[in-house]
Amino acid sequence: MxxxxxxxxxxxxxxxxxxxxxxxxxxxxxxxxxxxxxxxxxxxxxxxxxxxxxxxxxxxxxxxxxxxxxxxxxxxxxxxxxxxxxxxxxxxxxxxxxxxxxxxxxxxxxxxxxxxxxxxxxxxxxxxxxxxxxxxxxxxxxxxxxxxxxxxxxxxxxxxxxxxxxxxxxxxxxxxxxxxxxxxxxxxxxxxSLAPVYVSDHRLADLSGISIPGAAVSVWRGGKKLFVRFGDLLITRFGYSGPVILDAARWMRAGDQLRIAFSPKKAEELDVLIRAACTASGTKQVQNLLDDAGCPDRLTKQIVKESGIPEGTVGAQLTAAMRSRLVGNFTAYPVEIDHVGDFRVAMxxxxxxxxxxxxxxxxxxxxxxxxxxxxxxxxxxxxxxxxxxxxxxxxxxxxxxxxxxxx
Missing domain, CATH: 3.50.50.60 (FAD/NAD(P)-binding domain)
Known part of the structure; x- marks a missing residue:
């Protein structure tokens, strides 16, 4: 011994x-x-x-x-x-x-x-x-x-x-x-913890690799907001990652809803901006009126599509309902967590x-x-x-x- x-x-x-x-x-x-x-x-x-x-x-x-x-x-x-x-x-x-x-x-x-x-x-x-x-x-x-x-x-x-x-x-x-x-x-x-999230019905998968600096992500469970975090967000082929997701993953669970603010502007500010752009340049297509939303062009184009706005729609044709959906998707884009990355990918x-x-x-x-x-x-x-x-x-x-x- x-x-x-x-x-x-x-x-x-x-x-x-x-x-x-x-x-x-x-x-x-x-x-x-x-x-x-x-x-x-x-x-x-x-x-x-x-x-x-x-x-x-x-x-x-x-x-x-x-x-x-x-x-x-x-x-x-x-x-x-x-x-x-x-x-x-x-x-x-x-x-x-x-x-x-x-x-x-x-x-x-x-x-x-x-x-x-x-x-x-x-x-x-x-x-x-x-x-x-x-x-x-x-x-x-x-x-x-x-x-x-x-x-x-x-x-x-x-x-x-x-x-x-x-x-x-x-x-x-x-x-x-x-x-x-x-x-x-x-x-x-x-x-x-420090894990990416995989989401159900990932409609932005084609934008994998796009990073959004300073995104705001709120986490909802049972219709109640649990918290909101700010930081860089990365769109991946399976869901979302980046520091804002990784740091909050310890509190996330399958079935939670994320509401992602891709734009740094608040909903009210973005609504005013879009109205002004439509008034000033009503013959331009909607996606070309959103340079000041603060998002990459590819993401902007996809958000316009996700908002049910037909391709080729110009500012003068944008209805109040279309604008409401557009603002909502830029500032509180909803996705449901299918699961948080397991221990094989968690840091x-x-x-x-x-x-x-x-x-x-x-x-x-x-x-x-x-x-x-x-x-x-x-x-x-x-x-x-x-x-x-x-x-x-x-x-x-x-x-x-x-x-x-x-x-």
């Missing part, structure tokens, strides 16, 4: 697990990774470019984690975005800020971040066993036991850094939720280990002393823009601080 006994075992060699391990020297740490190589999901972050964090004021970060940002406040304050950049800059990596405050390594390669984490773990004396999936965890007589195909390993401290269920091909299959439940924790039902997982069972100042379990939950295994998911990786590093930092105190 002694050769398989460690001070701390970390399950999961993703960004949270590796960063936590790197902070623990001279503690004897074992990291168990189910995949052949560590960091598989990190390598696809930001389409392989690794949007590592966001450049905004860290005090505003809590607004970007759905309903659970308050839990992360101590972690974010203890190890903010500036600390993440300083840490990796100290390991020879420089960074660039791109659109909307997203921060990437200057090389635009996630490999550089993973290599830095692995080098740090090597320097800390961390032992990493790849292709060694944890099968079962238990606690007895002050020690955690982790059973694998290659044997059982023991430690006083156990860290669950297994991620969620998104991109299961990278190894994120929800194992950590099962382990947490085995040790007495409750788990909020996991569901996809993050909503749900996870219940936060009221975790000490937010240490990420240690309130139920099982010496058990820590960090990163996406927690019931926390962030918006696009680097917020999820930031949460991984910040929660890992808090856990490492506490682990050094108790070992």
């Amino acid at each position: 002694l050769d398989r006994q460690y001070d701390c075992i970390i399950i999961g060699a993703g960004p949270a697990g590796l960063f936590c391990a790197a902070q623990l020297a001279p503690v004897r740490v074992l990291v168990l990774e189910k995949m052949v190589l560590p960091g598989r999901k990190l390598l696809i972050a930001g389409s392989g470019q690794c949007n590592i964090t966001h450049a905004g004021d860290v005090k505003s970060f809590t607004e970007h984690y759905g309903d659970h940002g308050a839990f992360l406040r101590p972690a974010l304050m203890a190890f903010p975005n500036t600390s993440v950049l300083t840490y990796f800059e100290g390991r020879g990596i420089s960074f660039v800020e791109k659109e909307l405050g997203k921060v990437f390594p200057a090389s635009l390669s996630a490999d550089d971040i993973l290599d830095a984490l692995l080098d740090a773990c090597d320097e800390a004396g961390t032992e990493i066993l790849s292709y060694t999936p944890a099968e079962m965890v238990s606690f007895d007589d002050g020690m955690y036991a982790v059973k694998t195909l290659h044997g059982t390993y023991y430690a006083k401290v156990l860290v669950l850094a297994t991620g969620g269920k998104s991109y299961p091909q990278t190894g994120s299959m929800g194992d950590g939720f099962t382990f947490a439940e085995a040790l007495g924790h409750s788990v909020a039902e996991p569901h996809p 993050a997982t909503a749900g996870g280990v219940m936060l009221d069972e975790i000490n937010k100042k240490t990420c240690e379990s309130k139920i099982a002393p010496g058990l820590f939950c960090i990163g996406e295994v927690l019931d926390v998911d962030g918006d696009t823009g680097g917020y999820n990786l930031q949460a991984c590093f910040s929660t890992a930092f808090l856990a490492a601080q506490r682990i050094r105190q108790i070992l």
Whole structure:
């Protein structure tokens, strides 16, 4: 048993697990990774470019984690975005800020971040066993036991850094939720986050690839508006994506109705604009009177068609009913969600280990002393823009601080 006994075992060699391990020297740490190589999901972050964090004021970060940002406040304050950049800059990596405050390594390669984490773990004396999936965890007589195909390993401290269920091909299959439940924790039902939506009767499929900056999208359920979000919208061949959809996907469900404002103008403003254009240029075709609606030409032409306006209709022929439908489709185009993208396409997982069972100042379990939950295994998911990786590093930092105190 002694050769398989460690001070701390970390399950999961993703960004949270590796960063936590790197902070623990001279503690004897074992990291168990189910995949052949560590960091598989990190390598696809930001389409392989690794949007590592966001450049905004860290005090505003809590607004970007759905309903659970308050839990992360101590972690974010203890190890903010500036600390993440300083840490990796100290390991020879420089960074660039791109659109909307997203921060990437200057090389635009996630490999550089993973290599830095692995080098740090090597320097800390961390032992990493790849292709060694944890099968079962238990606690007895002050020690955690982790059973694998290659044997059982023991430690006083156990860290669950297994991620969620998104991109299961990278190894994120929800194992950590099962382990947490085995040790007495409750788990909020996991569901996809940062996912595109697939819609029923997708009449704009031919416009796939068109992006609408600053679109407004409201979500309705049972005839009641749940919320409205603003951001860039992407029309896809199956439905809709882009930050405004991805960030709100955590709250969307099959059967919900989206009402999309393609035009930046309010309905009343657009109605006045169309009336004035018809009066000033009544012999022009309707689609040619809508340049000021703020939409791409192809989308404008399709919206005119969707509004039941016959091809060739000129401004002077536009009836009040036609104009009403036109304004409605530009400012509240209705589509029904068939389903939200599943874990194979979702970039993050909503749900996870219940936060009221975790000490937010240490990420240690309130139920099982010496058990820590960090990163996406927690019931926390962030918006696009680097917020999820930031949460991984910040929660890992808090856990490492506490682990050094108790070992």
